[in-house]
Amino acid sequence: MFKKVSIRLVVSFLAFVLLAYVIMQYGFADPHKAGLITQKLRKPDFHYSPWIYVLYLHIVSACLAVAIGPFQLFIQPKRKGIRRHRILGYTYVLSITASGLISIYLSIFATGGWMAGLGFFVLDVLWVLSTWVAVRKAVNKQIQAHREWMLRSYALTLAAVTFRVWLITLTPLFGGPLEPPYRLSAWMCWIGNLIFIEVLIRLSRKKAVSKSLTA
Structure with a gap:
């Protein structure tokens, strides 16, 4: 029981941290000063628009998925809450589908070049695929399998958090340009x-x- 509560708290905390960071960085601060954007603006062939x-x-669609995830995964719906669970579920799935398709475009312009772009592309494909497999399991009334695939889906959703953790951790170790740790983080954020x-x-x-055996 303690382990489950601890995992819930950690996941909820990570989701909150990401949402707070995104809101501050892209909502209130100047997006031109964001670390990843400044790197792109240094390239003469980069088109900002x-x-x-x-x-x-x-960002908006992915953050919506991040915010919804803990409520869907850690709060068991009661009979009266089934309708709300389904509405949040539909919103979560549509958010990931939209964000995943959009991310394919963004992966073409990844800071770390084609290697980082490929890492993000594979992440996007697995993200959307795992989410829709979870939907199919729910439609087929395979509730346990549905929950497991949703856990995989949300693990990939939180790659947005772990990517930044990996990047912050690896950058000092490389001690040079941003591209090498960026490429590695693009893969480690979702594989881990x-x-x-x-x-x-x-x-x-x-x-x-x-x-079941001891029952």
Whole structure:
């Protein structure tokens, strides 16, 4: 029980931190001063428009998914809350679908070049795919499988958080240009999340089997 509460608190905290950072950086501060944008503006062939408008669409839709995730994953819907759960679920799925498709465009202009762009592209494909697999499981009344695939989906949603964690951690280690740690972070941000959530899912399955055998 303590472990579940701890995971919920950590995930909710990470989601809150990301939302606060995005609102401050892109809502109140000058977006031109954002670290990743300043790197792009140094390149003479970079076109700020329409890239910045696509970025804002991605930010809004992705942040919506980040905000909805904890309510869907950690609050078990009661009979009266099923309708709200479904509405939030539809919003979550549409947000990820829109953000994932938009991100394909953004991955073409990734700071780390094609290697970073490929990392983000694979993330986008897996993000949208895992979310729609979860939807299919729900339609087929496979509730446990639906929950597991939603956990994978949200793990990929939080790649927005872990990407920045990896980038902050790796940049001093490389001690040079931003591109090398950026490329590595573009892959590690979602690979690490998937490994972590897969371990949790499998541990949860084993625990469920143990309970059924001892019951």
